[in-house]
Amino acid sequence: MTAPLNAAAVAALALEPLDWRFKGLPASWWGRTPADLCEASPRLLDDGGGAVGPVCVLLADALAANLATMAQWCRDRGVKLAPHGKTHMAPALLARQLDAGACAVTVATISQVRIFRAFGVRDVVLANELVDPAALRWLAAELDADADFTLVCWVDSVRGVELMTSTLTAAGAVRPVDVCVEVGMAGGRTGCRDADSVDEVARAVAASARLRLVGVAGYEAALGHGLGPDAVAVVRSYLADVRAAVLRLAPLFETESIIATAGGSTHFDIVADALTEWPADMCVRTILRSGCYLTHDDGLYHRTSPLRDGLRSALRVWAQVVSRPEPDLAVLTMGRRDVSFDQDLPMPYGFTSAHVVKLNDQHAYLRLGDDDVDVGDWVEFGISHPCTVFDKWPMIPVLDGDGRVVELIRTFF
Ligand SMILES: Cc1ncc(COP(=O)(O)O)c(C=O)c1O
Numbered sequence: 001m002t003a004p005l006n007a008a009a010v011a012a013l014a015l016e017p018l019d020w021r022f023k024g025l026p027a028s029w030w031g032r033t034p035a036d037l038c039e040a041s042p043r044l045l046d047d048g049g050g051a052v053g054p055v056c057v058l059l060a061d062a063l064a065a066n067l068a069t070m071a072q073w074c075r076d077r078g079v080k081l082a083p084h085g086k087t088h089m090a091p092a093l094l095a096r097q098l099d100a101g102a103c104a105v106t107v108a109t110i111s112q113v114r115i116f117r118a119f120g121v122r123d124v125v126l127a128n129e130l131v132d133p134a135a136l137r138w139l140a141a142e143l144d145a146d147a148d149f150t151l152v153c154w155v156d157s158v159r160g161v162e163l164m165t166s167t168l169t170a171a172g173a174v175r176p177v178d179v180c181v182e183v184g185m186a187g188g189r190t191g192c193r194d195a196d197s198v199d200e201v202a203r204a205v206a207a208s209a210r211l212r213l214v215g216v217a218g219y220e221a222a223l224g225h226g227l228g229p230d231a232v233a234v235v236r237s238y239l240a241d242v243r244a245a246v247l248r249l250a251p252l253f254e255t256e257s258i259i260a261t262a263g264g265s266t267h268f269d270i271v272a273d274a275l276t277e278w279p280a281d282m283c284v285r286t287i288l289r290s291g292c293y294l295t296h297d298d299g300l301y302h303r304t305s306p307l308r309d310g311l312r313s314a315l316r317v318w319a320q321v322v323s324r325p326e327p328d329l330a331v332l333t334m335g336r337r338d339v340s341f342d343q344d345l346p347m348p349y350g351f352t353s354a355h356v357v358k359l360n361d362q363h364a365y366l367r368l369g370d371d372d373v374d375v376g377d378w379v380e381f382g383i384s385h386p387c388t389v390f391d392k393w394p395m396i397p398v399l400d401g402d403g404r405v406v407e408l409i410r411t412f413f
Contacts, residue, residue: 006120026050299384
């Protein structure tokens, strides 16, 4: 059995010289490799550090603590974790998640599968139906070339099953593609909307020689991240449907080890309640797919994570004040190109009343209230929703508790 990831391919990233491609990083780093820099562990943000704003950083201690906290939680609750790789798209971060016990990476697209495969990732959950013929041909060749490579994707229609089957047949695929039937929710995203459709799709998979029915999948946050009683009731009732599907389809599964997968970073406690404790004659692997626990945040997941008292925010963006055009207003070098804005605006650290009221492409508007800043001051911001911060930064320095660079994380979006 091959390793869950090609550690040498990940390590090789640290040997690629840095240059102007990586915004925010000091020009004095150009021509040097991450490996060489981390050996010297320079400071980044102090006077003379050389960072230019805005710059995004990860905090080493918080990352390590979050990894350990989530891994322990999963062990305690008897669930596996296939963290969503779309959050960071960083092989070096996935390597740590796998080291901490993750069983696979989750991805959303075939291009993301290809990126992680380029780093030898052995086990992949593709949380989508795959009907693109070119993608299916590539996947069939990849599966047939590497007996250790496992991928499970989702199906939610008979038409999808037929398209997959005919393309894989025409491609001469040898290994069947593993699939989970996806259970959806009314008003949600993908997924069969009722038990009859779930069963019909499952039967179509079981009848296909090119597909193997291995489990049931769902995503409980398709309607949002609400924690109010109504929202939680919807999530519970939805997960009861997922559980019922696993039990109902037991005779159809084409594997001894059935997959039941759900769970983003908000309701994974409810998922663990709903999708564990199976009948003794069934071997079910419950797989969570949380991605945002790793860096956590100061917004959405700070409010909604079941581990909000244990996880620490590990992703920050620093920006400089470039203008104080009105008494109550500071404008900073950080905009929608640099930081997430889909859930909440970034939150400044170290102030009592200052808050961001607007972002342009390249500017942030900070209403100061009782606080004060000068042109030239640096401000540290917490973020809300890590997925839409990572995608804006191709290289992210990791800082230790002293502000020294201990690693550089390359992302691939
Ligand atoms: C299908 C699916 N699974 C898992 C996740 C991970 O959830 P989170 O981003 O809250 O960690 C997502 C996120 O969008 C998702 O769409």
